[in-house]
Amino acid sequence: GRGKLLSAFNQVNQNFKELFKTLFGGGSSNLMFVESQDPLEAGLEIMCQPPGKKLSSLSLLSGGEQTLAAISLIFAVFLARPSPICVLDEVDAPLDDANVVRFCRLLDEMNSKTETRFLIITHNPITMARMNRLFGVTMEEKGVSQLVSVDLDRAEELVEA
Amino acid sequence: GRGKLLSAFNQVNQNFKELFKTLFGGGSSNLMFVESQDPLEAGLEIMCQPPGKKLSSLSLLSGGEQTLAAISLIFAVFLARPSPICVLDEVDAPLDDANVVRFCRLLDEMNSKTETRFLIITHNPITMARMNRLFGVTMEEKGVSQLVSVDLDRAEELVEA
Amino acid sequence: MNFNRLRLNGFKSFVDPTDLQILPGLTGIVGPNGCGKSNLLDALRWVMGENRPTSMRGDGMDDVIFGGTDLRPARAFAEVVLEVGDLESATMPVQAIDDTVEIVRKINLESGSVYRIEGKEVLAREVRMLFADSSIGSNSPSLVRQGQIASLINEHPKSRRKILEEAA
Amino acid sequence: MNFNRLRLNGFKSFVDPTDLQILPGLTGIVGPNGCGKSNLLDALRWVMGENRPTSMRGDGMDDVIFGGTDLRPARAFAEVVLEVGDLESATMPVQAIDDTVEIVRKINLESGSVYRIEGKEVLAREVRMLFADSSIGSNSPSLVRQGQIASLINEHPKSRRKILEEAA
Numbered sequence: 001g002r003g004k005l006l007s008a009f010n011q012v013n014q015n016f017k018e019l020f021k022t023l024f025g026g027g028s029s030n031l032m033f034v035e036s037q038d039p040l041e042a043g044l045e046i047m048c049q050p051p052g053k054k055l056s057s058l059s060l061l062s063g064g065e066q067t068l069a070a071i072s073l074i075f076a077v078f079l080a081r082p083s084p085i086c087v088l089d090e091v092d093a094p095l096d097d098a099n100v101v102r103f104c105r106l107l108d109e110m111n112s113k114t115e116t117r118f119l120i121i122t123h124n125p126i127t128m129a130r131m132n133r134l135f136g137v138t139m140e141e142k143g144v145s146q147l148v149s150v151d152l153d154r155a156e157e158l159v160e161a
Numbered sequence: 162g163r164g165k166l167l168s169a170f171n172q173v174n175q176n177f178k179e180l181f182k183t184l185f186g187g188g189s190s191n192l193m194f195v196e197s198q199d200p201l202e203a204g205l206e207i208m209c210q211p212p213g214k215k216l217s218s219l220s221l222l223s224g225g226e227q228t229l230a231a232i233s234l235i236f237a238v239f240l241a242r243p244s245p246i247c248v249l250d251e252v253d254a255p256l257d258d259a260n261v262v263r264f265c266r267l268l269d270e271m272n273s274k275t276e277t278r279f280l281i282i283t284h285n286p287i288t289m290a291r292m293n294r295l296f297g298v299t300m301e302e303k304g305v306s307q308l309v310s311v312d313l314d315r316a317e318e319l320v321e322a
Numbered sequence: 323m324n325f326n327r328l329r330l331n332g333f334k335s336f337v338d339p340t341d342l343q344i345l346p347g348l349t350g351i352v353g354p355n356g357c358g359k360s361n362l363l364d365a366l367r368w369v370m371g372e373n374r375p376t377s378m379r380g381d382g383m384d385d386v387i388f389g390g391t392d393l394r395p396a397r398a399f400a401e402v403v404l405e406v407g408d409l410e411s412a413t414m415p416v417q418a419i420d421d422t423v424e425i426v427r428k429i430n431l432e433s434g435s436v437y438r439i440e441g442k443e444v445l446a447r448e449v450r451m452l453f454a455d456s457s458i459g460s461n462s463p464s465l466v467r468q469g470q471i472a473s474l475i476n477e478h479p480k481s482r483r484k485i486l487e488e489a490a
Numbered sequence: 491m492n493f494n495r496l497r498l499n500g501f502k503s504f505v506d507p508t509d510l511q512i513l514p515g516l517t518g519i520v521g522p523n524g525c526g527k528s529n530l531l532d533a534l535r536w537v538m539g540e541n542r543p544t545s546m547r548g549d550g551m552d553d554v555i556f557g558g559t560d561l562r563p564a565r566a567f568a569e570v571v572l573e574v575g576d577l578e579s580a581t582m583p584v585q586a587i588d589d590t591v592e593i594v595r596k597i598n599l600e601s602g603s604v605y606r607i608e609g610k611e612v613l614a615r616e617v618r619m620l621f622a623d624s625s626i627g628s629n630s631p632s633l634v635r636q637g638q639i640a641s642l643i644n645e646h647p648k649s650r651r652k653i654l655e656e657a658a
């Protein structure tokens with residue numbers, strides 16, 4: 001119980017620190033237990049120091065920075081215990097172009113380290129361009145969804161309804 | 162008290178129905194009081210029927226559809242009592258390209274109907290291109306923000322950090 | 323375990339039978355607002371045993387059944403099939419004929435869900451155990467719903483700690 | 491009332507004096523993640539009398555003072571000036587010299603905020619009333635913070651009803 005959670009915490013924290021550095025191109029971060037000595041009762045706090053900025057809790061960061069930190073945590077847990085499938089629904093929405101590229105590189109890294117199959121739902125053309133393949137969902141008939149294969153080059157058309 | 166809220170409700174509901182139709186290119190919608198007979202105690206429910214789909218509460222819609230419905234409500238309140246300034250922080254993030262264009266046309270309409278000055282924070286190149294002017298915020302020195310004027314044509318460079 | 327394909331029939335906006343191949347590597351899913359992308363994730367989590375309608379944006383479980391449009395009548399049932407392969411776990415409740423296993427969940431209007439593994443009716447609990455043995459479940463941190471990152475950021479630290487329990 | 495310009499000094503990441511002109515029509519504000527765009531909205535709401543630090547992503551009000559970087563020391567105060575014009579309302583607590591009025595809020599480390607209208611010290615309440623007379627306030631639905639649309643969508647209907655009270 002408690003021992004297992006602590007050992008998971010240590011592994012996830014280790015992964016989190018590395019992934020944060022990768023996504024932010026520097027800086028530092030760590031997870032910590034708060035509000036209780038007992039890990040089974042405690043809260044999980046996320047401390048972040050983006051490059052050149054002060055260390056602060058997650059809540060003081062910008063929208064895009066918070067998203068990158070959350071993505072680092074999600075993949076920190078993922079690497080500790082990889083799953084057969086990983087589905088991300090529009091996680092790149094708050095990211096600027098430079099950060100979308102870093103996010104995509106992280107996906108490549110996760111893909112090379114595991115056997116996991118990834119489904120990435122996105123509106124972002126940069127993300128689309130970096131996928132191995134694309135499936136489009138259309139509603140030619142109102143209210144009725146259809147799945148279609150999409151040429152990576154034709155992706156633009158599908159996004160612009 | 163109660164009378165004022167009811168009259169505001171009616172005006173906002175009227176505006177909401179029209180704005181919804183404009184943003185969705187059809188369909189219908191309405192606001193309703195729920196959970197109490199007393200408007201000062203009641204909840205505000207948002208019923209939406211996008212074109213060709215069934216009427217349902219807001220929670221059953223897609224992320225982008227929910228955002229458009231919420232934008233309709235915000236501007237329905239705005240038109241009932243226009244403010245000297247309106248600031249929108251990344252409200253276009255969940256929208257696909259076609260809906261971003263509809264959102265921008267709505268901004269043009271709000272701009273023409275009122276004296277309000279609009280500040281639109283965005284990462285979306287379509288939105289940027291439809292602004293009257295752009296200000297860029299940069300952090301050349303880490304952790305220190307600077308405001309700069311941006312040439313509408315040079316906007317792309319600034320977005321991609 | 324490998325996830326190979328997801329087949330939908332009458333599930334939310336996927337009224338017509340739909341076959342999603344799940345291939346190795348990175349597969350992008352694209353399309354305009356409201357076309358059905360998030361419904362695919364709902365279908366996956368649903369066939370894996372998700373039992374809270376609110377976490378699939380519904381009030382009741384019948385909300386996953388195609389509700390009809392101006393041109394099409396509502397359906398009386400919804401069915402999702404998930405084909406998985408390469409099962410190493412020994413807690414398989416059924417014998418697989420080849421190396422792949424079909425998990426089926428079907429819901430009939432006003433009469434609840436039925437689960438089958440390789441055609442044999444099983445309890446919801448057995449389906450969840452099958453996936454749990456392979457480090458995945460409908461609430462796995464690897465299945466990130468739209469808006470879930472915002473919840474992770476804004477939630478209370480005590481509720482956020484639960485994400486660690488998935489890694490433990 | 492017209493909002494003409496917003497000047498920041500030592501407010502969050504705007505350590506150096508910054509002058510944002512607020513012109514008629516649609517002004518776009520752009521830049522990379524974390525560069526300070528949302529901080530501009532925080533500054534506007536702050537000078538208008540916002541008094542809940544959590545609604546500006548801080549724990550305490552001192553969190554709006556520039557906290558320093560590797561190269562720059564932290565500041566001891568933060569100040570924001572808002573210049574408004576064309577005031578028709580009669581509840582003006584001070585005489586305007588021309589048709590424009592400067593509202594200033596300054597916070598000193600560990601000693602709270604001071605408000606001035608045209609140089610004369612006033613209570614926070616008087617600043618809020620000035621804006622309320624012109625149908626705007628730090629919690630106006632016209633000031634849509636990042637993530638606030640998601641809250642509007644997900645919040646309980648009773649809490650959502652409050653948006654109507656702004657129009658009443």
Ligand SMILES: Nc1ncnc2c1ncn2[C@@H]1O[C@H](COP(=O)(O)OP(=O)(O)OP(=O)(O)O)[C@@H](O)[C@H]1O
Pocket residue numbers: 137143211214215221222223224225226333334335353354355356357358359360361362385386387388389390468
């Ligand atoms: N039971 C149902 N029957 C028919 N249609 C349904 C049902 N449940 C949901 N829908 C429809 O599915 C649509 C939502 O699909 P979904 O959430 O997958 O969109 P999306 O592609 O993720 O869009 P976005 O990009 O905006 O997130 C809604 O318009 C809704 O009307």
Ligand SMILES: Nc1ncnc2c1ncn2[C@@H]1O[C@H](COP(=O)(O)OP(=O)(O)OP(=O)(O)O)[C@@H](O)[C@H]1O
Pocket residue numbers: 050053054060061062063064065298304501502503521522523524525526527528529530553554555556557558636
């Ligand atoms: N008191 C402070 N002193 C110095 N820097 C601060 C202070 N408060 C916040 N910041 C910095 O301001 C940055 C956030 O700025 P802001 O939220 O305006 O970014 P943004 O441009 O809106 O980004 P995004 O596009 O990701 O939403 C954070 O990186 C934070 O470190």
Ligand SMILES: [Mg+2]
Pocket residue numbers: 089223224225359360361468
């Ligand atoms: Mg979606």
Ligand SMILES: [Mg+2]
Pocket residue numbers: 062063064250527528529636
């Ligand atoms: Mg922001």
